[in-house]
Amino acid sequence: MKKELKIEGMTCAACVKAVERTVKKLPGINEATVNLSTERLLVDFNNKEVSIDRIKEAIDKKGYKALELEEKSKSPEEILNEMKSRLILSMIFAIPLLLIAMVPMFIPALDKIAMNHLSVFATIQLILVIPVIIVGRSYFIHGFKNIVKLSPNMDSLIAMGTSAAFIYSLFNTIRIYTGVHTMNLYYESAGVILALITLGKYLESIAKGRTKDAIKKLIDLSPKEATILKDNIEKKVKFEDIKVGDIIVVKPGEKIPVDGVVILGETSIDESMLTGESIPVEKEIGSNIIGGSLNKNGRIQYKATRVGKDTTLSQIIKVVEEAQGSKAPIAKLADIISGYFVPIVMTLAIIAALSWYFFGGESLSFAITIFVSVLVIACPCALGLATPTAIMVASGRGAENGILIKGGEALEIAGKINTIVFDKTGTLTKGEPTVTDVIGFAVSEKEVLEIATSLEKHSEHPLGEAIVRKGNEDNVEVFDVEGFKALVGRGVEGKISGKEYFVGNDRLVKEKNLYSDELDALVNKLSREGKTPMILISDKVLGVIAVSDVVKETSKKAIELLHRKGIEVVMISGDKTETCEYIGNLVGIDKVYGGVLPEKKAEVVKELQGVGKKVAMVGDGINDAPALAQSDVGIAIGGGTDIAIESADIVLMRSDILDVAVAINLSRKTIRNIKENLGWAFGYNILGIPFAMGVFHIFGGPLLNPMIGALAMSLSSVSVLLNALRLKRVKIKEE
Incomplete structure (x- = not known):
């Protein structure tokens, strides 16, 4: 059997893979597909081998929440509000933390106060960083869980980096309490990284919510009610109560509720909302009509042929949902590198610390310093900035040029x-009918446009409106019209100074027996050019006006x-x-x-x-x-x-x-910039890690102080930011 579940707590492609992998490991699972956009899991399973409760339990153990569709879950608005609250709380504590840690470095008087009251200085920072860590605890839960499962992602890098900064700072705070004079505190790094990541997640949630709105608006195209004819009595029914075979009445200006076939009446229907074509389509008995389209000017009755999930509109909705779900997530270069980088750095840190302790004869304090130094120098601050800063600048540059990414x-x-x-x-094309040609047969082009404009001024048909616009542009004389009549599916008629005129299609001309080989050749030529010919006739063909959606x-x-x-x-x-x-x-x-x-x-x-x-x-x-x-x-x-x-x-x-x-152009230059940023970010780490491990210290060289490691880390972040800002000046327009 097949079952659909709602999955809460997914944030990226790694989460999708984790849920799919967990479910597929269970017995009796034929297929499991997760749609990140709709947060749904579609699972095909043998219910004799595995129950739906067992599937939900396995997902819950992985750190996500599996709910059946009938169960109450958090709405997108609730999730967004929760994220907003987390962001505000993070910023409330992270901003003063950053100021307290950084400002004394630039103001000697404050630096002296901090040096004289180190324990107070360290305690205030510790108190400020703890709420930020509590608010951002999900990064640690998912990040470390992915490390344990041997599939580290960006959450893992965030968790490792901020943990390294916090643990080392806590270690040095304890040393300050015991009388050691040290300023090696990196609480602000941990707090600010977590606050900025939360900001990014909040903005992602807003974009995700907008994607779901598209599906909702498609659904809203169908009217909520319809008029059906039963025993010659018109009756209002809900949209979902319409059945195949029902006779539906649609008046001018009303939407078509479901797909069907016209059984009485003639009209023109605006299908542009569904087909994109600007010219309304003429409908008569036997014509197919599509649910969601708009009836323009005639009352019709039609028989419902497809309802509910079978309608054309429902099929479009289904295709959009499936396409959004099946779009392969792009593996970010940072994610690929981090898959190797995190475990390698952790291994190197452990090897270096143990080697110095057991084989180098150094103290436990020295070994811990080595261990934390490696983690600090490898802290992925620049790596975390490499992609989002370039994207942020590029998105801004795009917006300045009218491109919303x-x-x-x-x-x-x-x-x-x-x-x-x-x-x-x-x-x-422009998406609206425009007059492209005015051709006179028995009268001048000016007279053709004058008569046609006078008649079409009383019409509501878009082709007629195009002729009236052309007449207004050319300032033609408009005559009084008597006995105007719209001929549904053919054209219009009316009298000017007692003489009868018609403007219409070739069907109308054939009805009047005025069609000729010369006219046929012209109509075919115009049709080949993508134009719709409107023919002006009286007792003979007077001229042709061609209307087209121009390029x-x-x-x-x-x-x-x-x-x-x-x-x-x-x-x-x-x-x-x-x-x-x-x-x-x-x-x-x-x-x-x-x-x-x-x-x-x-x-x-x-x-x-x-x-x-x-x-x-x-x-x-x-x-x-x-x-x-x-x-x-x-x-x-x-x-x-x-x-x-x-x-x-x-x-x-x-x-x-x-x-x-x-x-x-913007995309290509941005990707190049991101790769350069990643090069800078890892360049510092690759150069700094051997120093942090004490490799050069063995040969009498300097031992990397964690403070220098933090400085290198800061420099890598600055270089990444400066490189990303270059996108503000690159040329993206071509002549």
Whole structure:
């Protein structure tokens, strides 16, 4: 059987692996998959061999909390509030601790007071650091537990570093109480590191909460109620009570509750929230309609064909959830190194201390000093700063340039992208109908636009609105119209100065028997160019107005910049393949996928990933959300829907796709900077550890004082910070 459990206490990919590994070790487990984004464990097991209580118990022993979905657990708001409280408490004690420890170093008078009252000086720092350690105890619990399980992570480094600083300081505090004159106290290092790490965790929680909001907003697209027709009586029912086969009534301006087929009436439906296409789709008897879309102007009745989890919208939600869960976590370079670094440093510290005590003939105090010196010099302060400081500066630099980067993982992967998939509508194109051509047959172009504008001024159809906008831009004369009528699915009609005129599609012209080979050739030519022809007729064809979703001015240049970086560019759209190929050729796209349904976009991304490509998806609509989540990096256009923005890893706030290349430049330079930072961080440690072990002391050289070790540690942190600040000045825009 299969069972889903909620897992509390997970913070990173190492936690995911730990839970999966623990569950898979149990008898009767077929598969165990953890989704970090939703904090859910899906386990497939033989209930004759293992019970769900046994699985929960094993997870609880690992240090996490397993709950069945029916059990009450902490809400995201409660978790965030708890983290905020921890952060405030940490800062309340860490800031004065830092000031008390550091200020005397720069003010001689205060330094003299501290020297004369060392026991008081040490006691105050000890009192201030203890609450910070209590508040940050989870780092020690998980960090040391991972060391015991031979899988150290960043929590392990935090725990080791702060413990080394605290234990050594406590050791020296005891020595001060016994009359020894020493200033070797590092309480502030332990306190400030823990407070800053808590700040980072708090910001991560905020970002994680926003990701979950995307799913909630998708669910909210469906109306809470629907009107069904039963025994010729209209009745309001809850959304979840709709059954397959129910006859549903939808009036103009109402949302379609579930998928179905029209059985009565005609209308145009705005499917842009789901398909991304800006032009409403005409619907008549027999047409399929999608739940979550908006009925524009006609009353219809339709039969429900798919409800609940089977609807198109539900499938999109499912794909987004699965894609978020299946996205492989990137193994950070610091995590990989720390997997070897922590156990090696611990081993070296023990070997050095024991060697000096048993073979060097030194005292226990000397051996302890050696042991703690190695841990202090190896304290991962710079290592802990290497990645977050670079990411912090880069994120700020991105924000200054209108690029919102939601986390270090997105920033890291963006630089490795070799294929970028663009949605068409609203991304490469403007996302709204625009008049591109006015062609006169029997009258002038000006007259065509005047008559069409006069008629369409009374229409609410987006194509008509595009014609009216064009007429207003050209300041054409607008005539009075009598007997205006909207012909659903065909066009509009009305009388001007007693003469009847029509503006509509080729279906309307054929009904009036005015279609010709010349008109057919023009209509086909315009259609191949991705344009929608609106034909003006009276007793004959007077002219044609072509409306299209035009390409953005910056699209071609953006593609050129990406090609210069050796990146393959793909376009994907629900629009006709013919239209997509025309747009693709216009801007220089390498590969075009047209006529792709919303739920299939993620499959195209998955196919590209399947042949080893690192894929970024750029989109703006709800229909793009699954593909944004499935891609290695999802990039949303800032002017798009909230759900696309919240499903994405990077948001281009200025809606300028030239910023895609800027984001990739920023990523590549940031990753280079992080690697340099890690080099600095470990360079100090590698040079300092032999000194701390007393290797050079054997040959008469100096023994590294822990104070010097702390200074080296501080220098490594300063160098990392200064290097990260260089990102403020690097060039990320190309001409």
